[in-house]
Amino acid sequence: EIVLTQSPGTLSLSPGERATLSCRASQSVSNSFLAWYQQKPGQAPRLLIYSASSRATGIPDRFSGSGSGTDFTLTISRLEPEDFAVYYCHQYGDSPPYTFGQGTKLEIK
Amino acid sequence: EVQLVESGGGLIKAGGSLRLSCAASGFTFSTYTMNWVRQAPGKGLEWVSFISSSTGYIYYADSVQGRFTISRDNDKHSLYLQMDSLRVEDTAVYYCVRVARNFYGFDIWGQGTVVTVSS
Numbered sequence: 001e002i003v004l005t006q007s008p009g010t011l012s013l014s015p016g017e018r019a020t021l022s023c024r025a026s027q028s029v030s031n032s033f034l035a036w037y038q039q040k041p042g043q044a045p046r047l048l049i050y051s052a053s054s055r056a057t058g059i060p061d062r063f064s065g066s067g068s069g070t071d072f073t074l075t076i077s078r079l080e081p082e083d084f085a086v087y088y089c090h091q092y093g094d095s096p097p098y099t100f101g102q103g104t105k106l107e108i109k
Numbered sequence: 110e111v112q113l114v115e116s117g118g119g120l121i122k123a124g125g126s127l128r129l130s131c132a133a134s135g136f137t138f139s140t141y142t143m144n145w146v147r148q149a150p151g152k153g154l155e156w157v158s159f160i161s162s163s164t165g166y167i168y169y170a171d172s173v174q175g176r177f178t179i180s181r182d183n184d185k186h187s188l189y190l191q192m193d194s195l196r197v198e199d200t201a202v203y204y205c206v207r208v209a210r211n212f213y214g215f216d217i218w219g220q221g222t223v224v225t226v227s228s
Contacts, residue, residue, distance in 0.1 A: 050214030
């Protein structure tokens with residue numbers, strides 16, 4: 001099973017700043033089947049990025065993903081008030097078991 | 110509108126059984142792979158089970174293997190999760206989730222149904 005480790009656990013930033021979230025896998029993620037999700041309190045997760053770097057439908061271009069192999073990054077170029085939430089990385093390569101990172105909480109400084 | 114609506118959650122004693130349902134609408138359900146994902150109170154996301162479009166492939170997390178059974182009825186546009194021998198640690202919000210075409214992530218999530226297992 002691939003273990004995903006996200007860092008930092010909590011990130012405190014102000015609107016307008018740039019956010020960089022990291023996800024490290026215990027082994028290579030095949031075909032870069034790595035996704036990022038945003039979750040707000042009381043809501044289901046929302047797909048932001050798939051295949052490590054492709055934005056999902058309707059996702060603003062301030063969200064970008066990068067990386068391959070075992071190291072992946074989600075960048076939010078300029079934080080908007082609605083971006084403060086919990087972010088999860090997720091590997092869905094080849095076949096299950098699929099795994100999620102433990103999450104990064106992005107909070108307002 | 111593309112939508113997934115879960116039902117069947119509730120309060121149950123340890124050792125009991127529950128059957129969750131997920132009604133799909135707004136897309137051709139029979140052609141999509143589906144999953145169940147859960148989230149314990151205040152915790153992160155945990156993948157639970159996978160079923161391919163034709164039910165040819167089924168997988169489970171080790172934590173539920175042998176106790177949970179995933180199934181689908183493509184004629185009824187529905188996904189199911191039969192949960193037996195429930196444990197306190199199965200307490201969570203259970204989400205029905207669609208896999209996007211070409212495995213482009215988990216693109217559609219239901220609102221979730223709450224399962225609470227008491228001791």
